[in-house]
Amino acid sequence: EAGVTQFPSHSVIEKGQTVTLRCDPISGHDNLYWYRRVMGKEIKFLLHFVKESKQDESGMPNNRFLAERTGGTYSTLKVQPAELEDSGVYFCASSLMTLYGYTFGSGTRLTVV
Amino acid sequence: DQQVKQNSPSLSVQEGRISILNCDYTNSMFDYFLWYKKYPAEGPTFLISISSIKDKNEDGRFTVFLNKSAKHLSLHIVPSQPGDSAVYFCAAGNAGGTSYGKLTFGQGTILTVHP
Numbered sequence: 001e002a003g004v005t006q007f008p009s010h011s012v013i014e015k016g017q018t019v020t021l022r023c024d025p026i027s028g029h030d031n032l033y034w035y036r037r038v039m040g041k042e043i044k045f046l047l048h049f050v051k052e053s054k055q056d057e058s059g060m061p062n063n064r065f066l067a068e069r070t071g072g073t074y075s076t077l078k079v080q081p082a083e084l085e086d087s088g089v090y091f092c093a094s095s096l097m098t099l100y101g102y103t104f105g106s107g108t109r110l111t112v113v
Numbered sequence: 114d115q116q117v118k119q120n121s122p123s124l125s126v127q128e129g130r131i132s133i134l135n136c137d138y139t140n141s142m143f144d145y146f147l148w149y150k151k152y153p154a155e156g157p158t159f160l161i162s163i164s165s166i167k168d169k170n171e172d173g174r175f176t177v178f179l180n181k182s183a184k185h186l187s188l189h190i191v192p193s194q195p196g197d198s199a200v201y202f203c204a205a206g207n208a209g210g211t212s213y214g215k216l217t218f219g220q221g222t223i224l225t226v227h228p
Contacts, residue, residue, distance in 0.1 A: 004156070031214055041220055042115065043157065043202060048214040056212050091156050098214040099145050099206045104156030 002026065004105035006092050012111045018080040021108045025074070025094030031055075032075050033095075033102070034067060038088035046090075048098075049075060082112045116140045117205050119219035126226050132190040134222050136203030139184065143205035147216070148177060148188045151200045160201075161188070193226045200224075 005024040013019050025032045034046040046065070047057040051072035060067070064083070069075040079086055093104040118137045126132045134148075144165040149157035163170040163177045163186070170177050176189045190197055203219040 033214060033216075035216075035218075042117070043204075043218040043221075045215045045217065048212075050214075056215055058212060059215070093156070095214075099147075099208060099216070100162070102147075102159055102216070104149075104158070106154065106156050 004092055004094050004103050006090075006105035006108050008108060009106065010109045010111075012113060013082055015084055015112055016081045018078065019082055019110060021077045021079075021090055021092075021110070023075045023077070023092030023094075023105060025092070026103055029094035029096055029103075030072070031095045031098055032069060033093045034075070034077055035091040035093065035104075036088050037091065037107075038085075043091065046077075079110075082110075084112050086110060087112045114139075115220075116143075117203055117217045117219040119201075119203055119222050121222050122220070123223040123225070126193045126224065128195055128226055128228050129192045132188075132193045132197065132224055132226065134188040134190075134201050134203075134224065136186050136188075136219055137184060138186075138205050138217075140205070140207075140217070141184070142207050142210075143217070144208055145206045146177070146179060146186050147204045147206070148175075149202045149204060149218075150197075151202060151221070157202055190224075193224075195226050195228050198224055198226050 032049040045059040048055045049069045089107040147162040148160040151157045200221045204216040
């Protein structure tokens, strides 16, 4: 079974530019989550999709962040325009049942300079 | 406001001995708790979990203890092995309500097991 795939693995962009991160969940997993870890701190929840619907987006920091999951398969997280404080590692995870069996991807390390 | 705290940034243990990682939480609505292990350049990997209706769950060398009155949980690894060296994250969730999928993580504890 293929795991959760994220790309790119690394991205370096300038402040003010746009970046799009992509996540391919495990096939058949209706639940998809985005998390972020900044500067070695705690891993923070961003949002939760159930199929193509946003179940919970309470963790999205501001309207510069836009997440989509068209067709209930892969998801994208766009940051536009990027700011310095957006730097961090963005993790995607998927699961069949919520709170159980979360499988994380390896993350995308975003550096905004 | 950090609802899940791991107050020890790091822990060093000799191979074969017990590793005890601690976690405190403040939100009494949490009813499910998990531990994840993370190696460098990889995503967190689920290790073990416990429901709030239990006070102990064991899986091989890993045991999680939950003390609800103290809002404290711990992960015991016995015996510790060098391959256990990683960052360990405590996480908590609530199975009810609209945020049922959300996990709140601690800052992580770096465990180093010396041969």
